[in-house]
Amino acid sequence: MSATASLHAQMHVEFPYTRSLGPVLSTFMTGLASGQIVGGVLSDGRVACPPPEFDPTTLEPVTEFRDLGSSGEVVTWSWVSEPVPGQPLDRPFAWALVKLDGADTPLLHAVAADSPDAMSTGMRVRVQWAAERTGAITDIAHFVSLVEPVETTGGGFETLAGALSSTNEDITGITTPVVLDYEYVASPEESAFGRGLKEGRILAQACPTCHKVYVPPRGACPVDGVPTSEPHELPDTGIVTTFCIVNVPYLGQKITPPYVSAYVLLDGADIAFLHLVLGTEASDVRMGMRVKAVWKPEAERTYSLENISHFEPTGEPDADFETYKNHL
Amino acid sequence: MRDVAVVGFAQRQMREFDGSPNCVELLVPILTELWEQTGWSKSDIGFWCSGSSDYLAGRSFSFVTAIDALGAVPPISESHVEMDAAWALYEVWLKIQTGEADTGLVYGFGKSSASPLRRTLALQLDPYTVTPLWPDTVSIAGLQARLGLDQGAWSEGDLAEVAARSRTSASDNEYAVRKGETSVDDVLAQPMFSDPLRRWDCAPVTDGAAAMIIAATDSPLYEQVKERSATITGFAHNADASSLGLRDLLRSPSTAAAGKAAGVDGSTTYDVAELHAPFSHQELILRRELGLGTGTTINPSGGALAANPMFSAGLIRIGEAARRIWSGEARTALAHATSGPALQQNLVCTLEGAH
Numbered sequence: 001m002s003a004t005a006s007l008h009a010q011m012h013v014e015f016p017y018t019r020s021l022g023p024v025l026s027t028f029m030t031g032l033a034s035g036q037i038v039g040g041v042l043s044d045g046r047v048a049c050p051p052p053e054f055d056p057t058t059l060e061p062v063t064e065f066r067d068l069g070s071s072g073e074v075v076t077w078s079w080v081s082e083p084v085p086g087q088p089l090d091r092p093f094a095w096a097l098v099k100l101d102g103a104d105t106p107l108l109h110a111v112a113a114d115s116p117d118a119m120s121t122g123m124r125v126r127v128q129w130a131a132e133r134t135g136a137i138t139d140i141a142h143f144v145s146l147v148e149p150v151e152t153t154g155g156g157f158e159t160l161a162g163a164l165s166s167t168n169e170d171i172t173g174i175t176t177p178v179v180l181d182y183e184y185v186a187s188p189e190e191s192a193f194g195r196g197l198k199e200g201r202i203l204a205q206a207c208p209t210c211h212k213v214y215v216p217p218r219g220a221c222p223v224d225g226v227p228t229s230e231p232h233e234l235p236d237t238g239i240v241t242t243f244c245i246v247n248v249p250y251l252g253q254k255i256t257p258p259y260v261s262a263y264v265l266l267d268g269a270d271i272a273f274l275h276l277v278l279g280t281e282a283s284d285v286r287m288g289m290r291v292k293a294v295w296k297p298e299a300e301r302t303y304s305l306e307n308i309s310h311f312e313p314t315g316e317p318d319a320d321f322e323t324y325k326n327h328l
Numbered sequence: 329m330r331d332v333a334v335v336g337f338a339q340r341q342m343r344e345f346d347g348s349p350n351c352v353e354l355l356v357p358i359l360t361e362l363w364e365q366t367g368w369s370k371s372d373i374g375f376w377c378s379g380s381s382d383y384l385a386g387r388s389f390s391f392v393t394a395i396d397a398l399g400a401v402p403p404i405s406e407s408h409v410e411m412d413a414a415w416a417l418y419e420v421w422l423k424i425q426t427g428e429a430d431t432g433l434v435y436g437f438g439k440s441s442a443s444p445l446r447r448t449l450a451l452q453l454d455p456y457t458v459t460p461l462w463p464d465t466v467s468i469a470g471l472q473a474r475l476g477l478d479q480g481a482w483s484e485g486d487l488a489e490v491a492a493r494s495r496t497s498a499s500d501n502e503y504a505v506r507k508g509e510t511s512v513d514d515v516l517a518q519p520m521f522s523d524p525l526r527r528w529d530c531a532p533v534t535d536g537a538a539a540m541i542i543a544a545t546d547s548p549l550y551e552q553v554k555e556r557s558a559t560i561t562g563f564a565h566n567a568d569a570s571s572l573g574l575r576d577l578l579r580s581p582s583t584a585a586a587g588k589a590a591g592v593d594g595s596t597t598y599d600v601a602e603l604h605a606p607f608s609h610q611e612l613i614l615r616r617e618l619g620l621g622t623g624t625t626i627n628p629s630g631g632a633l634a635a636n637p638m639f640s641a642g643l644i645r646i647g648e649a650a651r652r653i654w655s656g657e658a659r660t661a662l663a664h665a666t667s668g669p670a671l672q673q674n675l676v677c678t679l680e681g682a683h
Contacts, residue, residue: 006346011386017455025456048574050457056569076478076577078470079523084447086462095467097573105573108458108471116523121478137457176460178451182386182443187348218396219352225370225399227356 007186007194007303014180020173024053024062029171033135037068037127039103046104050137069101071126071146079116086179088142094119098143110142118145135171189217189228194303196233200295204269206230212270216305236293236308238266239319241327245282258282264291264311265327272327275305279312288318332424333550333557334679336365336541337647341503341635344441345535349385351437354537355397362433362541366553370399373541374429376406377420379413379436379639383451386442394437405429412436412604413538414642414665414675420542421563430547436640437537445533445638452668454570465669466522466530469607472577472670474524481578482612484524488515490608491528491633498630505635506532528633531606536637538644558653558661558679562590565675572670583617583664583674590676592662597623598678599658602645604665606632613671614664624662628652642666646677653681 021029024040028051031038040051041064051062077096083089088110096119097106112128113119124146133139186194189205193216196203205217205228212221217228243262246255260282263272277285279294291311301307338361340354347353363369376398380391391408398404409415413436420432446464453459476482492515498507506528518526543550545559566582566589568575601624605611611626620626629648632641642665649661659681667673 013386019455021456028457048571050571050573052569052571052574056571056574076471076475078467078474078525079520080464080467081521081523084444084462084464086447086450087464088461095463095471097471105571108463108468108572109461116520121474137460174456174460176455180383180386180443180448182349184349184386184442185345185347187353190348219348219350220356220396221399222396223399223401225356225359225397227353 003195004188005191006188007191009184009186011182011184012180013178013182015178017176017178018173019176021171022053024051026170026172027051027065029135029174031067032137032139033133033171035129035133037070037100037140039066039068039100040064041066047102048105049100049103049107066102068103071124072098072100072103074111074119074121074123074125075099075106076121077111077119079119088138093142096125096143098125109140112142112144136174187219189219193217197305197307198301198303200298200301200307202234202236202266204232204234204266206232213268214271215266215269215273232268234266234268236266236295237314238264238269238291239324240277240285240287240289240291241265241272241324242287243277243285245285260285262311265324270327273305275308276310277312278310284313286318288321288324290314290316290319330425330427331545331559332421332542333545333554333559333682334540334646334650335543335550335553335557336362337538337650338362338365339503339536339538339640339644339647341505341534341536341637341644343505343532343534345439349387349439349442350390350394351439351535351537352394352397355394355435355437355539358435358537358539359397362539365556366541368431368541368549368552370404372549373431373433374405375420375423375432376404377408377416377432377434379409379411379416379434379643380438381410381639383448384438384440384442384638411639411667411673412642412665413640414604414646414677415565415667417540417542417643417646417677418563418565418675421560424542424544431541431543431549433539433541434643435537435539436643438638438640439535440533440638441535449669458572466525468572468669469530469610470522470525471572473529473607473609475577476609476612477524479578482609484516485512486612487529487608488512490611491515491526494608494627494630494633495528497628498634501629501634503536503635504630505534507630507634525607529608531632531636531641534635534637534641536635536640538637538640538647540643540647554682556654557682558650559682560677561680562592562676562678564589565673567668567673570672575670577670578613580613580617580671580674583614583671583676586674586676587618590678592618592676592678594619596660596678597621598660598662600625600628600649600652600661602627602629602631602649602661602663604632604642604645606636606666608633610666610671618662618664618676620662642675646679649677649679653679656681
């Protein structure tokens, strides 16, 4: 990699959304858990599946429901030649709008098929239930052509055991995992900063207009809207401007509370950044306290600010409030 | 209604932007270009609004970090929409209508290439019954395309014609990422990607940003820039139901409604129309709903099939239309923007030259 190329990193973001359900979706999901697909009756008498919470014409709540068949007709379809993670099938398959028997509007779901040649508009398909049903749209694993033999190994609702094992309790909420992968690219300024950190140096930059020294440097000075282009190397010493004592444990926490999360203003910088102050009792940390970076061993260093393990007090006299009051 | 005119426009579009997800490095030169075009500076702008999405950036508050590019000191009056910047433009236009501002700057940005775009866009779907299946945008458009093929609303050749014309028209567009003289046969010779769609029927994944300045024509500042302006004669947006199964996917009632509200009633033959159709069959739907006939040149820029940067491609349609009025190439123009799956949300903006 050249000395000026952008730094790239893979970034994985994952979080579960917990969603409560209103009466309509609760009815739909409870039905799925017991192996029954339910539709909602619209103001014009049509039966819609999935049932919308509100009628699209009158905007009144949907309150009447109908049990639907587990077979239906493909209204339209498209072929997925390159499936993406999270989709119902990990091999090429079809998406289809399926009008279930007893419904007037179609449901979007996957149809397992060997090739686009096995798909056609108007073809009959039936539900393949998931091995375990929890009250979610994914309880329908996918659809298959009606001519395929019924798979019973999954404990689907075709088997008595499957029907008996299903819960009778109402489903009132769902958890939907969101998993996303990104390639993060650092700006030219961040890239230079990251390279410096790998060498144990803090390469800040100043705005060419207001001459404020930014660490990390930025693609644009927020005051002037121009890139911070003037190189400005900073020492790894500074002061605590403001801080908080973390007492609350949370998932993924790396340090045992209580510990101090502080804004550190490096000597010569105009902008403080957030880091840890360790190596002393949390109760001893105070505004104006002089600190110095504790670097990780060279072999462990990456391009991250985590190359600085934490800051520790130097024991020097505290800075006078007047010297940093404009940096709070 | 206050007359408002488009007086500045700048854009960047590219296949892959090798820079940060908030696109600050693109926004800084784009804004510089706008100051050069108008002779104005940030203190001349009364209201700012942007369009972008944290899901594309993969980080929270990416639109806040993008504000760095503006140099927002002293503080500015600013807003944001999680939609294409064409809707941000609507908000700015509305603000000017209220009299609270005379001028406005709107910008949109998106790094579509940071994640698999067609998958990430599943997050705009119904989170209860649809998103957990992760249907990709291309497949959803494919469902719509096949419906039209099956029912005779369009043919494979019709789609190929749109794709071929878009690529050919884009030849002169320096920002287009997919372009070149292309025949219908060239398109039909391409393999299927998401049957019934070929890759060329689908907008390319595009990174980019765009920005625009609009001004009330009754404001003193307008006098300085009126030599190069395109007046907004109609502006409206509308949305269809979120459930795909409840929609007639061959029609776009929200486009027709937005067009009607913007004054598109068949009495004007627009010289140019810039339609935001990320899939070739969608252009056919839009033309029908807006009643655009042979007297109108469709997508001289190449449209979204040539480049489709998320969150700015709609604004770029309006900018491309305005640019043609500035140059005298067109006297009247219609621009359209879309957001959401299979043309769910639609916006129509009509423009006219001052003379």
